[in-house]
Amino acid sequence: MSEIPNLNLEKTKTDITEFIKAKVSQANSDGIVVGLSGGIDSTLVAYLACEALGKDKVFGIIMPSTTTPTEDKIHGIKIAQGLGIDYKEIAIDSILNEYLSMTQLDENELAIGNLKARIRMSIIYYYANANNYLVSGTGNKSEILIGYFTKYGDGACDIEPIGDLYKNDVYELAKYLNVPQEIVDKPPRAGLWNNQTDEDEIGMSYDLIDQILYLYTEKNLKDSAISDKLNISIDDVNMIITKVIRSEHKSKVPESPEKTIL
Numbered sequence: 001m002s003e004i005p006n007l008n009l010e011k012t013k014t015d016i017t018e019f020i021k022a023k024v025s026q027a028n029s030d031g032i033v034v035g036l037s038g039g040i041d042s043t044l045v046a047y048l049a050c051e052a053l054g055k056d057k058v059f060g061i062i063m064p065s066t067t068t069p070t071e072d073k074i075h076g077i078k079i080a081q082g083l084g085i086d087y088k089e090i091a092i093d094s095i096l097n098e099y100l101s102m103t104q105l106d107e108n109e110l111a112i113g114n115l116k117a118r119i120r121m122s123i124i125y126y127y128a129n130a131n132n133y134l135v136s137g138t139g140n141k142s143e144i145l146i147g148y149f150t151k152y153g154d155g156a157c158d159i160e161p162i163g164d165l166y167k168n169d170v171y172e173l174a175k176y177l178n179v180p181q182e183i184v185d186k187p188p189r190a191g192l193w194n195n196q197t198d199e200d201e202i203g204m205s206y207d208l209i210d211q212i213l214y215l216y217t218e219k220n221l222k223d224s225a226i227s228d229k230l231n232i233s234i235d236d237v238n239m240i241i242t243k244v245i246r247s248e249h250k251s252k253v254p255e256s257p258e259k260t261i262l
Contacts, residue, residue, distance in 0.1 A: 147247020
């Protein structure tokens with residue numbers, strides 16, 4: 001049994017859609033741009049944005065690369081078409097290859113993966129700027145807390161509608177909004193390199209990650225207490241806590257030293 005309280009799904013849906021409406025209005029913006037990966041997070045955000053603003057004010061961008069599973073690209077297109085939103089598909093490999101040919105560095109899988117995320121966000125912001133739209137992030141609370149995103153890549157956005165939802169909250173709200181089962185059932189993956197899945201890369205299931213995060217950040221329990229409560233090793237608990245501490249800089253405005261005045 002999970003330690004995390006159940007969501008009030010209807011109220012959560014209403015709160016998020018009202019949040020989106022308010023932020024678009026406050027910015028005198030004409031709509032929202034969402035990067036559609038074909039995964040559950042971006043799909044849920046697209047559903048909520050359409051609920052908030054109507055399909056005519058939501059624009060989707062699908063940006064596959066050679067490491068993007070074909071299924072994910074197909075799902076991104078199906079979601080856009082199913083919601084009836086305007087969308088664009090832009091393959092990023094030619095842009096990526098131009099970067100790599102110009103820099104002439106030894107290939108680094110992680111750096112290349114992060115570069116893909118930053119290329120995608122540059123494209124999203126171009127479309128947003130050109131159309132007076134806001135960029136909607138698609139990060140959830142679990143990813144944000146442990147830093148499982150690319151700084152100035154998928155972490156760059158104007159609003160983060162599902163940023164207070166743990167990953168398992170995302171699943172529950174997605175099911176409540178009738179997101180297609182094939183999206184819900186698919187393993188979370190960023191597609192930044194071949195055969196990647198989130199849980200394999202992190203080294204733990206989201207179900208367990210969420211509970212550790214909840215007990216640590218919201219209940220303020222120590223590592224030993226979390227270990228006892230969840231009946232897991234203290235090393236597993238500290239792996240997640242360390243990620244939280246080390247990635248705090250990714251969610252903050254860059255720091256500056258204070259000036260000295262006479």
